Amino acid sequence: MPDLSNIVVKDMREYGVEQAGTYKGGIEAYKGLLNKVRSGSILSEQDSLRLLPKTEDTRIRIQKQIEALLEKFYEVKGKVEEIHNSRDITKGLVPIKQTEINLLKNQLDEINTAHSPRHQAMYNSFSWGTFLFLLFLLVALSFYLLYFYMSVADFALNGVDPMTLFQEGRLNIQLLPSLRRLVYLIINYPPLIVFPTIFFALGTSIHLFSERGMSYRKVVWGLLSLVFIGDILLALQVHTAVNEILIKLNRDEFKSLIVPVFADSRFYLVLFLGFGVFAIWSSVYYLMQMEWGKRNQLKLRYKRIHRLQDEILQLEEKRMLYETELQQITQRADDLSKEKDRLVLPVDAIEKNINYFRDGWNGYLATLYGREKGEEQIKLINERTDAYIKELKEFQESYFK
Numbered sequence: 001m002p003d004l005s006n007i008v009v010k011d012m013r014e015y016g017v018e019q020a021g022t023y024k025g026g027i028e029a030y031k032g033l034l035n036k037v038r039s040g041s042i043l044s045e046q047d048s049l050r051l052l053p054k055t056e057d058t059r060i061r062i063q064k065q066i067e068a069l070l071e072k073f074y075e076v077k078g079k080v081e082e083i084h085n086s087r088d089i090t091k092g093l094v095p096i097k098q099t100e101i102n103l104l105k106n107q108l109d110e111i112n113t114a115h116s117p118r119h120q121a122m123y124n125s126f127s128w129g130t131f132l133f134l135l136f137l138l139v140a141l142s143f144y145l146l147y148f149y150m151s152v153a154d155f156a157l158n159g160v161d162p163m164t165l166f167q168e169g170r171l172n173i174q175l176l177p178s179l180r181r182l183v184y185l186i187i188n189y190p191p192l193i194v195f196p197t198i199f200f201a202l203g204t205s206i207h208l209f210s211e212r213g214m215s216y217r218k219v220v221w222g223l224l225s226l227v228f229i230g231d232i233l234l235a236l237q238v239h240t241a242v243n244e245i246l247i248k249l250n251r252d253e254f255k256s257l258i259v260p261v262f263a264d265s266r267f268y269l270v271l272f273l274g275f276g277v278f279a280i281w282s283s284v285y286y287l288m289q290m291e292w293g294k295r296n297q298l299k300l301r302y303k304r305i306h307r308l309q310d311e312i313l314q315l316e317e318k319r320m321l322y323e324t325e326l327q328q329i330t331q332r333a334d335d336l337s338k339e340k341d342r343l344v345l346p347v348d349a350i351e352k353n354i355n356y357f358r359d360g361w362n363g364y365l366a367t368l369y370g371r372e373k374g375e376e377q378i379k380l381i382n383e384r385t386d387a388y389i390k391e392l393k394e395f396q397e398s399y400f401k
Contacts, residue, residue, distance in 0.1 A: 007042045012353050015042070016360020025365050030381060034388055037353050044356075047349055062340045069333040076322050076329065083319045094315055097308045104301045104308075127291070134288040141281040142200070148273055149196040150185050152234050155241060202227050203282050207289065231274035239267045351389055358385045 009015040023029035036042045085092035185192055206223045209216040239261050246258050261267050362381055366374040 007036075008045055009042065010045055012037075012042075012044050012356035013360035013363070016357040016362075017364045018360075020361040020364035020368075025361070025368055025377065027380065027384065030361060031384065031388070033357070034354060034385070037357055038350055038388075038392060040350075042353075042357075044353060047353060059340050062336050066333050066336050066340070069329050069336070073326060073329045073333070076325050080319055080322045080326070083315045083322075094312050094319075097312050097315075101305050101308050104305050108301050131288065131291045134284055134291060137284045138281070138288055141277060141284060145199060145277060145281060146193075146196045147182055148277070149199060149234075150182060150192045152238060152270060152274070153192050153195040154185055154189065155238060199227060199230070199278060203278065203285065206282060207286060227278055228275055231271050231278070234274060235267045235270035236261060238270050239264050242266060347393060350392065354385060354389060358382070 019029070019033055033042070082093060084094045202223050206220055209219045209223070242264075243258050358381060362378045365377045365381065368374070369377055
């Protein structure tokens with residue numbers, strides 16, 4: 001479109017008819033002319049005398065917005081450079097991952113071309129001793145968690161005989177009952193097995209999702225949060241059950257043991273014995289999987305390369321989103337810089353000019369297309385104009401936020 005700056009017209013409606021004829025009623029030309037009307041480049045004679053510079057307060061407010069956008073710009077730009085900055089490999093996440101991929105590919109070539117015992121010792125670090133030790137730890141911790149969650153669930157839900165809590169005049173809370181009691185619970189209260197089963201299922205799910213890469217990181221943290229919340233609820237229930245028993249006994253020597261939950265060492269003990277051991281169990285489970293995966297060095301490296309490539313793809317997608325955001329920030333800052341020094345009309349005067357211009361444009365459309373087709377075109381122009389005026393008001397109001 002030609003430059004229409006500093007145009008003053010006698011009748012905005014007639015000008016709308018004239019321009020609609022020039023551009024054959026095209027919607028893109030209409031939007032471009034609306035921008036000119038909005039900027040004050042096209043004015044009626046009456047409004048041309050009302051142009052005023054922005055107040056100093058408004059200019060300061062706009063400048064603050066520009067400075068905030070620039071701060072955001074450099075923050076996002078820093079994220080882009082962190083993802084992909086080949087000039088400094090210590091800062092670029094993508095170059096670091098690509099370097100590891102190249103190293104793994106070189107190792108694959110060495111493994112495929114060399115069969116000497118020296119290369120086998122270099123790459124095949126699988127140890128049956130380490131694996132069996134980790135397996136023993138996993139079985140032992142699994143039995144402990146079964147033991148713990150069933151006994152704590154039994155204590156929290158069913159309670160115990162108050163007399164069994166006291167020996168020699170002191171409180172003796174057994175969070176882990178005898179093995180005979182555990183067998184009794186499994187036989188007579190099989191629903192209690194649900195508690196350890198849930199935690200084992202959550203732990204297994206955590207590993208399955210963590211193996212799928214960064215895209216499932218939120219799922220992994222969500223599952224860990226569920227485990228932590230479950231252990232907190234069990235610890236709270238144990239604390240409540242113990243306090244209820246102490247209150248019912250109503251013995252002076254035990255009143256000092258009735259404490260708030262966050263001052264109760266039993267609460268933290270249950271939380272540690274539950275979530276703490278669960279974290280150790282998860283770590284041992286992960287280490288055992290890693291050790292078992294070392295048996296096949298080719299498969300292990302191909303799997304790692306595939307995962308790194310997926311992570312690079314995700315980082316590049318994130319970088320593209322950041323670059324799009326940079327373009328939007330730049331455009332917004334440029335618009336504000338122009339707006340700061342631009343003479344302005346009140347928003348209601350701009351809206352009046354736009355409506356007059358729209359009426360003239362629609363008059364041309366009705367003549368050009370006839371009644372039926374003209375109504376369709378006029379409806380489209382009206383919708384675009386209403387949306388444009390709404391955006392104009394929001395844009396003006398943003399100066400004062």
